Amino acid sequence: MAKGVKPRIKVPKQASAGEAITIKTLISHKMETGLRKDADGNKIPQSIINRFTCDFNGSNVVDFDMKAGISVNPYFQFEAVVPESGEFKFTWYDDDGSVYEKTKKITVS
């Protein structure tokens, strides 16, 4: 498992129906491209977050497919209109098979 991986999300706790809310997500990850070499000239194997998804009450909101060019600590910001109260589920998929999950509840008034 990659070291120092920590997902963070920022979702407003409350929103009014029909309001576009801003969701910010960031996961600290070294995002090793697989192109670098170590001091002995050996390739450092690729180790990145290759996919990020966000679901709301079971239905998919966004699904990002990531390649080796993405910077360290990938940050995503998007807007969503939430129709009802519920729970956002964020999932990051690591090259090494690890899956990092985080959820956040939102109340719609």
Add this chain to the structure above:
Amino acid sequence: MNFAKKIFIILLMIFGLNLSCAVADESAELVVEGQPILTRTKAPSHMENIDEVRSGWTFRIKETQALQMDDFENPGMIFVDKGIDLWNKVEGSKNKSCASCHGDASEFKGLRTVMPKWNASAGALWSMEDHVNNCRTEQMGAEPLKWGKAPMDSIVALIGLQSRGMTMNVKIDGDVQTMWEFGKELFYTRVGQLDMSCANCHEDNYGVMIRADHLSQGQINGFPTYRLKNAKLNSIHARFKGCMKNIRATPYKVGGDEFRALELYVASRGNGLSAETPSVRN
């Protein structure tokens, strides 16, 4: 309709940020998480050639400025988080962490604004790094951390963050006066192949372009600072070293007397500004 129930998504990919505005927004006001930060004020009385001191934040373009206004977007906060992990990590022969003695870092609220300062028991001018390492070797029985490396900078940023928004007020007289005068002399001494002093850029030409960038006043109230160019926290001494390399001079030693004195003098030039740790610069 099933359709209507589905979530309606607007995706605003922020990768394509508006790049048309590349000038510094000099009139902008810095508010971090609702807390106003003073970025311009009257220069301290010891400064002869500048009337108004300005935080480096005022010289940056508005996209860079915006990064510092939101803690979630401030990449420096990732390192602060690492600092918290290190703060709680038990190390050394005495099985202690920083938290064992100090609890949470908020105990050091205000410390950043008076650093560097004279340490009477050591009889020397101490930077924040000295306090960290002294605790590690004396109280924890752990190895000292290396100056200018990520673990040290993260801890220093965590401690500095506690004082964010407070007014910088470094003492320049008494025991530290000789060091301060030495620092001032260094600030105005031309060195290196380009034969330049700190003042040539940061006093005579701040606001002017240096390559594609605006020269700042060289204030250190936001250090350790996250720089977009190297995507990590940069300590005060590491920045001094970088500056000296830029003018083709042989840098003084990180943690050495010259840089300590310079740190004190440069910090005193920012007296009156708010501490901004961790700031975001390019």
